[in-house]
Amino acid sequence: MIFSILITTYNRLNELKHTLHALEEFYLRDDIEFLICVDGSTDGTYTFLKEHYPKISLINHETSKGLIASRNELLSLTKAQYAISLDDDANFLSDNVLENIETVFKKYPKCGLQAFSIYWDLEKPINTLKYEEIERVKGFVGCGHVWNMKAWNSIPNYPAWFIFYGEEDYAAFQLFKKDWHIYYNPEVLVHHRVNIKQRSKQKDYATRLRRSLRSGWYLYFLFYPIKLIPRRILYTLWVQLKTRVFKGDIRATSAIIKALFDVFLHIPKLIKNSNRLSSKEFQEFSKLPSVKIYWKPNNSNY
Incomplete structure (x- = not known):
């Protein structure tokens, strides 16, 4: 087959x-x-x-x-x-x-x-x-x-x-x-x-945000060189505070707090399953083109 x-x-x-x-x-x-x-x-x-x-x-x-x-x-x-x-x-x-x-x-x-x-x-x-x-x-x-x-x-x-x-x-x-x-x-x-565009208005918006944030933080702990992890987490957290929390998004605020708790709860598992890239490997990986998530037709209004 x-x-x-x-x-x-x-x-x-x-x-x-x-x-x-x-x-x-x-x-x-x-x-x-x-x-x-x-x-x-x-x-x-x-x-x-x-x-x-x-x-x-x-x-x-x-x-x-x-x-x-x-x-x-x-x-x-x-x-x-x-x-x-x-x-x-x-x-x-x-x-x-x-x-x-x-x-x-x-x-x-x-x-x-x-x-x-x-x-x-x-x-x-x-x-x-x-x-x-x-x-x-x-x-x-x-x-x-x-x-x-x-x-x-x-x-x-x-x-x-x-x-x-x-x-x-x-x-x-x-x-x-x-x-x-x-x-x-x-x-x-x-x-x-x-x-x-409608996803942010759906009932599971906060759940999706929580899982999206925590998965990104999980990946830092699992694969990133250790010296990069604090800076990456602080930066992504600051972006969420600036774009959501400080603008009064209560659902997002709750999701961010829960995501941080999830990371803390899973620290033993993150350490056990880590497969960290070396600094050289991380540089090579970073040079690759980003994943193409969306496609839009050329010369159109899409």
Whole structure:
């Protein structure tokens, strides 16, 4: 088996239906493995999949274990050489996806992971013309990427205790330490059907901020040279105070305090699991182009 498609989902059946409809050409092929983790959903997702998609291999959690733990489980079960990871609200917009992926892996033997080009919006873009080159980058985005399973099996699993956010950066550092490379592949375009501007208005805004902040601080303690850690933490904390706390954002203030407590609580685990870059390694890593999170069409109003 060369390719698998891995999806984890939680109570988003309508989004998943859209995604699976868009992936129908892959589902109908016998040479592609499909694995979906239903992570404690109570909206009938598991029953729907059993009835309408019998070829998909399913994991069904009675209670939610979280996104990161679910991704670890999927990656432990796949038998494919290359494992494509998609969110349940993401689908491909480009053609010849598998061919483009395989070409890049063959061209770059040290490629441990490919990061896809991702368009974030509820509606797909009118113009999908691209003028980007394949290049090595620092990291990748969780909603659309593909693992070389040799690389995945050479590093530790995603840290499930992060709960949400930061697992991609964790993996990127581990790959760098093992001399595996991450390549941005602009030929594979993913539509992530999310209105990113509305997230700050959603009920889970404070939870997302807390987890985002603490995961960044976790990564400092795990991978950064020790001498850089105090300065980095103080700087990021100052930015949060200036942009949120001093402007009266009470939810953000609570999230920041809780994130600091989380870091303090996990200090023993951070020390135990550290895989710190040397100063030379950190300089080399820092010179790599940043992860490309968003893609916008050229010459458009997007």
